[in-house]
Every structure is written in C-alpha cells, then in structure tokens.
Amino acid sequence: MAEKKILVVDDEKAIISLLEQAFSRKGYAVRSAMDAETALEILENESIYVMFFDLNLPGMNGIELCREIKKRRPVSVIYAITGYASLFELADCRDAGFEDYFKKPVNLSTLMDRAASAFEKIERWKSI
Numbered sequence: 001m002a003e004k005k006i007l008v009v010d011d012e013k014a015i016i017s018l019l020e021q022a023f024s025r026k027g028y029a030v031r032s033a034m035d036a037e038t039a040l041e042i043l044e045n046e047s048i049y050v051m052f053f054d055l056n057l058p059g060m061n062g063i064e065l066c067r068e069i070k071k072r073r074p075v076s077v078i079y080a081i082t083g084y085a086s087l088f089e090l091a092d093c094r095d096a097g098f099e100d101y102f103k104k105p106v107n108l109s110t111l112m113d114r115a116a117s118a119f120e121k122i123e124r125w126k127s128i
C-alpha cells in the first residue's frame with residue numbers, strides 16, 4: 001500500500017513536533033511547513049490529501065491556504081486547528097472547505113481518529 005502522507009502547517013514549532021511525533025508513531029509520513037507558501041511548495045511536488053492547518057499563520061492565513069488547495073485538490077481532507085474561535089471564523093472555515101475544526105490545546109487521540117477517517121474517505125472517493 002502507498003505511503004499515507006499528512007501535511008501539518010503551523011507557525012509554532014512545538015505543535016509541529018507534537019503532531020509529527022504522534023502521526024509518525026501511527027505509521028504516517030509527515031510533511032510540515034511553518035507558513036502557507038512553503039506548504040504550497042510541498043504540495044507542488046507531493047501527492048498529499050490529508051492536512052492539518054493552523055489558522056493563524058504569518059502571511060497567507062490557514063483559511064486562504066485551505067481555499068487555495070481545495071481549488072486544486074477538491075478531494076483533499078483538511079482540518080483546522082486554532083487557538084481561538086469566533087462564529088465569524090467558523091463560518092469562514094466552513095466556506096473555505098475545512099472538514100472540521102479543533103481548538104488548541106489539541107487532543108491527539110481525536111486527531112489520530114480524524115486522520116484515519118480522512119484516509120478512509122479519500123480511499124472511497126479515489127476512483128473519481
């Protein structure tokens with residue numbers, strides 16, 4: 001079976017390390033970026049369809065990044081992770097195409113479950 005890759009984008013190194021460790025332990029290959037521009041570069045070169053984005057990033061934010069990727073890869077499954085939330089932001093997340101949304105501090109076992117179901121979903125939709 002092909003390698004299951006996850007892209008993590010967060011401008012906090014500690015969050016990237018935490019998620020990298022947790023996802024690798026589950027057998028996923030993890031790519032990471034600390035800003036949206038780097039994330040887009042990674043996606044130019046690699047087939048990744050499951051992603052976890054911080055919303056608050058320097059430069060292009062997580063919502064804009066999600067919108068951009070959904071245009072290019074509609075089947076991708078992208079989760080938002082953020083330190084703060086407002087109704088306005090939630091509506092934006094939904095419109096941008098996020099699958100779901102989690103508040104920091106993250107619950108790792110929830111994220112692991114979501115990663116697993118994201119790969120199942122992509123597997124189902126793959127033939128299109």
Ligand SMILES: [Mg+2]
Pocket residue numbers: 010011012054055056057
């Ligand atoms: Mg941030």
